[in-house]
Amino acid sequence: MTGSPAAQHQLDLVPDALLAGRAADGDTAAFEALARRHGPLMRATARRLTGSLADADDVVQETLVQAWKQLDGLRDPAAVRGWLLRIVGSRSIDHLRKRRNHADLSGVEDAVDASSGPKHEDPESNALNGSRVEALKAALAKLPEEQRRCWVLKEFNDQSYEEIAQTLNISPASVRGRLARARITLARTMEEWR
Template sequence: MTGTTKTAGTPEAESSRHVSFHGDAELARRAAEGDTGAFGLLVARYQRPMAALISRMTRRSDDVDDIVQELFLRAWRGLPRFRGESQFSTWLYRIAVNTAIKHKQKSKSELLQALPTEETGGGLEQLKASEETDPVTQAQRGERERLLRDAVMRLPEKQRVVVQLHYFEGKSCEEISQIIGCSVGTVWSRLHYACKRLRSVLGESF
């Protein structure tokens, strides 16, 4: 056969199939050396979580794809400087947060729109009290969720970022400290004052 198709069982096909099993660090190393296939696998792994994060931070659903594209372009350009001192995911989250903040600075007039409901399921459980499921309570909960999302977006940016990363993204304070480049104590402090501020705005029932 003279064709160039990668037939199952050939070294080329086996290499392509096995690369998907490599961890982030190995794929990042390959990508930094110019392996676009390795970078494509990293994009495939992180595209959805990055899109969800950016959607929550910017609340501009029409622009999410463009911002995600900018994020991965910045990551691709920055990979030669990635030394593996933190996990690749932490490094990527840092770029995502910075990209989203940069974008928001260009569109401050739209910061107070409500977050999409489907993007926030399970967030900020520690600030919610009701666990009942009857229709009336469900309706009340929906309104509470809306008020909560609006209140989160009214937080000062530094507090809002740690709230979103901790409660919506499930990141630990240690991870957040690496993502935003501050001490763990600073993260705890921002979370404390953010929750205190939310309760003062929304009432103790939250």
């Protein structure tokens, strides 16, 4: 909508706060520039949280719809990245709740990490043979759901206990406890693997 490719290119150079201000004024090109800039992180977070490639893209799309509607209420335009990620968190949790009502998670065909090849058929040997990151993925997959959510929201999105509590609709004390349990389990698994 801003017209020339030169102007589009310019938008890729400007800071978040300026783009968020323009988008709040109704500039769709600025909004799209924000979406492109933070899309990969939003998608990565949604994939880890939902465990599903298709759900993750639905989450990103729903997040952008909600963001466009609510952007003019954002008090600090410079904080737009964290704000987008908090919406991704809430939307992902919504998707998990919906999915639980419909289907067994283990039946997901488009499961995240499923595409990394045959080595994944045996998580144990994968942990031994694969990279440390692959081992962490496997350990993460074995965590209780609630612990994994806390861990991802903390480590991927750097949310505070209060923000995570809000997203998951639990108390900040529960967040602190679950996050600690998650880390202890993961740290132990990784130390054993070292």
